[in-house]
Amino acid sequence: MNIKTLLFAFAALFATATSNATTAVDDPLILLPTIPNNGGNPRSPVAVPVFYQDGYTLTASSYTVGSTVELLDEDDNVFFSTYIYIEGDIQLPTTLAGTYTIEVTRGGMTFIGEIEL
Secondary structure, three states: OOHHHHHHHHHHHHHHHHOOOOOOOOOEOOOEEOOOOOOOOOOOOOOOOOEEEEOOEEEEOHHHOOOEEEEEOOOOOEEEEEEOOOOOEEEOOOOOOOEEEEEEEEOOEEEEEEEEO
16 A cells, blocks of 8 residues: 555544544644655654644644644735744634635645634
């Protein structure tokens, strides 16, 4: 099984499992990895970045240090972008409302999920 097939199956499994779930403060945002930017296969397991959302505050785990976080609308316009230098909270603009795509890029990997504000 190649990596594209595996990632597609993984994404379909999580989409089905989380389609009826409600997000609580203790539940992390689910971010799925995309194909590595360098086109190669990763040689070791990838640590998926973890975020916890409380309103307009995202609490980032240590796995997110050195990552770029972007919020995009349905037309892929970037509404928010930041680079994470240290572990801690990220304050999102309170002017944003609705569902956005969250992209977290670290090294050669990009992780994608959805966030509701």
